[in-house]
Amino acid sequence: MANYKVETAFREGRIYENIENSAVLTLDLDRKNDMNPGSALLAALGTCKLASFIELKDKYRIRTGEVKVTVKGETGTKESENKRQPRSSFKTIEISYSIETDHTKDEIREFLKYVDLACTIGNSLSDSIEIKTSISLHGGV
Numbered sequence: 001m002a003n004y005k006v007e008t009a010f011r012e013g014r015i016y017e018n019i020e021n022s023a024v025l026t027l028d029l030d031r032k033n034d035m036n037p038g039s040a041l042l043a044a045l046g047t048c049k050l051a052s053f054i055e056l057k058d059k060y061r062i063r064t065g066e067v068k069v070t071v072k073g074e075t076g077t078k079e080s081e082n083k084r085q086p087r088s089s090f091k092t093i094e095i096s097y098s099i100e101t102d103h104t105k106d107e108i109r110e111f112l113k114y115v116d117l118a119c120t121i122g123n124s125l126s127d128s129i130e131i132k133t134s135i136s137l138h139g140g141v
Helices: 037-057 105-118
Strands: 007-012 015-020 023-028 067-078 087-100 130-138
Touching: 023 037, 037 067, 037 087, 037 105, 087 105, 105 130
Parallel strands: 087 130
Antiparallel strands: 007 015, 015 023, 067 087
């Protein structure tokens, strides 16, 4: 079990700083110089999926060279009880794996079930988000 605590502070304009211990993550709602919160969420999801993949691959005897994860998301509004302020959220998230391996897509697809179970960020997302996963395999190891 892990515990997290992040302090968020307003800086200026539409820029916010998030601090955990000595680490600082700056978020820019206008995406001029830094990621916005939506991009940071996708980055956290991609990092969690890739870290889970890397941490589990030896246990499940998955041979790989380079592995990359690309995450795309689409936001929109949904009906809410408060008609004056519709609920904004991610509607869809696409997770694409690019993997250098000699395994089949079926073998990787089966392995990704364990990756999904291990990814805290993915497990914390709302069930109302449509999540799609694609796999692109390249060459042998």
